[in-house]
Amino acid sequence: MAVKSLVLTGYGINCEMETAYANRLAGADATIAHINDVIDGKYKLEDYQILNFPGGFSYGDDLGSGKAFANKVLYAKTPKGPIMDDIRKFIDDGKLIIGICNGFQILVKMGLLPAFDKDYRAQTTTVFYNDKGFRDAWVNLKVNPASQCIFTKGIEKMYLPIRHGEGKFIPGDKAILDRLWKNGHVVMQYADESYKPSMEFPMNPNGSVDSIAGICDETGRVFGLMPHPEAFNHIVNHPHYTRMADEYRRKGKVMPEESDGIKVWRNAVAYAKEKLA
Numbered sequence: 001m002a003v004k005s006l007v008l009t010g011y012g013i014n015c016e017m018e019t020a021y022a023n024r025l026a027g028a029d030a031t032i033a034h035i036n037d038v039i040d041g042k043y044k045l046e047d048y049q050i051l052n053f054p055g056g057f058s059y060g061d062d063l064g065s066g067k068a069f070a071n072k073v074l075y076a077k078t079p080k081g082p083i084m085d086d087i088r089k090f091i092d093d094g095k096l097i098i099g100i101c102n103g104f105q106i107l108v109k110m111g112l113l114p115a116f117d118k119d120y121r122a123q124t125t126t127v128f129y130n131d132k133g134f135r136d137a138w139v140n141l142k143v144n145p146a147s148q149c150i151f152t153k154g155i156e157k158m159y160l161p162i163r164h165g166e167g168k169f170i171p172g173d174k175a176i177l178d179r180l181w182k183n184g185h186v187v188m189q190y191a192d193e194s195y196k197p198s199m200e201f202p203m204n205p206n207g208s209v210d211s212i213a214g215i216c217d218e219t220g221r222v223f224g225l226m227p228h229p230e231a232f233n234h235i236v237n238h239p240h241y242t243r244m245a246d247e248y249r250r251k252g253k254v255m256p257e258e259s260d261g262i263k264v265w266r267n268a269v270a271y272a273k274e275k276l277a
């Protein structure tokens with residue numbers, strides 16, 4: 001079965017090409033579609049198994065990153081009815097959704113993450129301005145082994161790029177934070193060189209509560225994160241590639257080409273092939 005992945009784009013989204021490329025490297029048949037063409041019914045969510053909300057500056061981050069795009073999805077109607085009905089069915093049919101950076105901000109501000117009790121419209125967390133301004137860097141990430149996230153299955157740690165100004169993850173209150181931890185919604189945390197979660201800047205690049213960098217819903221099939229796995233789609237993207245390549249050459253070893261980023265979509269494609277064939 002060919003796993004079909006829909007990569008949304010829209011005004012200000014700028015990571016759709018790399019996101020589609022990462023899907024294809026992982027074996028999915030990826031299609032890039034403008035959200036307006038999905039709303040107009042030219043692309044039907046039911047035809048796909050993975051839905052990607054890529055990074056960027058949708059609607060110029062007006063109203064706060066992701067808010068305008070979130071409202072568009074929450075209230076838009078396709079020729080068949082509210083697009084939220086299609087998104088709800090997409091999740092109920094066992095399919096997968098990933099939101100990256102701006103895409104994560106959209107999912108959080110829609111309420112599609114963490115979606116306690118499958119209430120896809122109740123916003124319980126947000127992502128706010130970084131404590132120290134826009135941050136363009138690479139970060140160490142520790143994956144929470146207690147999370148049910150499908151996308152990070154078998155992954156203990158990652159090294160990924162970030163580039164955002166409004167990535168500070170803030171749960172609505174202590175009860176929501178406790179529930180995120182208790183029910184496996186916390187997927188990954190910003191960490192130090194030894195991959196121990198850290199609240200210290202720049203390991204925690206934005207001041208996120210508990211250094212949370214990504215969360216999932218209760219099914220583990222809806223996942224969002226501020227870092228950009230699609231931007232680490234080949235080992236040559238790594239900031240220390242030359243030094244690493246020299247090391248492998250000196251040891252007479254072949255350097256693996258697979259990157260941390262692609263593993264996220266490899267997990268999604270494997271799940272879709274097994275569960276959605």
Ligand SMILES: NC(=O)CC[C@H](N)C(=O)O
Binds near residue numbers: 057101103
């Ligand atoms: N790279 C991105 O997706 C950026 C997200 C958002 N525009 C921010 O600056 O926080």
